[in-house]
Amino acid sequence: MRRATACALLLILALAGCGSDSSKRDDAAARARARAHAALQARLVAAGRPLFVKHCGLCHTLEGRVAHPTFIESPIPNLDEVKPRAEYVEERIHRGGFDMQSFENELSATQIRAVAAYVADVAGGRIAASSARTTQLATGRQVFAQNCASCHGIAGRRRTGTPMYPGTEFNFVKPSERMVMERILKGIPDEMPAFKSRLSPAQLRAVAAYVTATAGE
Numbered sequence: 001m002r003r004a005t006a007c008a009l010l011l012i013l014a015l016a017g018c019g020s021d022s023s024k025r026d027d028a029a030a031r032a033r034a035r036a037h038a039a040l041q042a043r044l045v046a047a048g049r050p051l052f053v054k055h056c057g058l059c060h061t062l063e064g065r066v067a068h069p070t071f072i073e074s075p076i077p078n079l080d081e082v083k084p085r086a087e088y089v090e091e092r093i094h095r096g097g098f099d100m101q102s103f104e105n106e107l108s109a110t111q112i113r114a115v116a117a118y119v120a121d122v123a124g125g126r127i128a129a130s131s132a133r134t135t136q137l138a139t140g141r142q143v144f145a146q147n148c149a150s151c152h153g154i155a156g157r158r159r160t161g162t163p164m165y166p167g168t169e170f171n172f173v174k175p176s177e178r179m180v181m182e183r184i185l186k187g188i189p190d191e192m193p194a195f196k197s198r199l200s201p202a203q204l205r206a207v208a209a210y211v212t213a214t215a216g217e
């Protein structure tokens with residue numbers, strides 16, 4: 001009887017020991033995977049930078065390298081003022097837009113991933129942390145729901161309408177307050193109305209603060 005108990009105890013100790021060994025092995029494997037992922041990411045970002053300068057830098061400002069496009073009517077996002085997620089950048093490069101061509105015939109799938117990784121890594125450098133107060137954010141949320149939500153998704157919600165030109169998906173893109181102000185004051189010809197005379201200055205500031213504080217990265 002005593003012998004059986006001792007054996008069972010040994011078995012339990014052995015199993016416990018074995019368990020902790022394997023969890024150490026899991027930890028080491030997870031660390032190795034994270035290191036490999038970070039190294040791959042760094043290589044993609046480094047490969048993406050010169051591709052961006054060559055193919056995108058003509059139109060988009062990034063890392064303070066100012067673009068001076070003169071041949072496009074649509075406002076061209078200054079990528080220092082907006083932080084998009086890599087998946088979203090990839091999609092834009094594949095799909096293009098109203099005034100941006102698709103790059104599917106110009107760049108390989110690997111190059112597109114590299115440019116997107118680079119943009120997602122460095123974009124948004126001029127976005128300042130929001131200093132909005134809670135009451136202002138509540139006002140902004142309401143203004144957004146009434147004026148913007150039909151075209152723009154935000155805070156985990158999809159846009160509620162079916163506009164001819166869907167607005168930027170703020171679940172994947174965070175613009176600076178400066179950029180939101182500029183767009184809502186002027187609007188975008190044919191795509192988005194101007195709100196300068198539709199909203200009060202306080203409502204304009206509140207909705208800009210709400211978008212920057214809430215938009216996802």
Ligand code: HEC
Nearest residue numbers: 055056059074075076077082089092097098099100103168
């Ligand atoms: C000919 C000018 C032009 C070139 C070149 C260009 N873009 Fe654009 N891009 C635009 C314009 C204009 C928009 C705004 C939407 C539209 O009108 O298509 C835009 C939108 C975007 C957006 C969406 C940003 C946001 O805030 O929603 C991303 C991301 C983007 N471009 C990335 C790129 C990348 C990466 C490249 C290079 C592979 C590139 N663009 C090349 C003009 C250009």
Ligand code: HEC
Nearest residue numbers: 077082147148151163165166167168175179180183191192
């Ligand atoms: C009728 C539809 C519509 C409404 C309403 C609308 N927008 Fe837009 N908005 C658009 C479209 C279309 C774009 C350009 C999308 C693109 O370039 O892919 C846009 C672009 C923007 C951008 C630029 C984002 C970027 O990263 O390039 C901002 C900021 C913005 N809208 C804010 C607002 C706010 C705030 C409101 C409400 C006060 C609003 N919009 C109402 C359609 C709309």
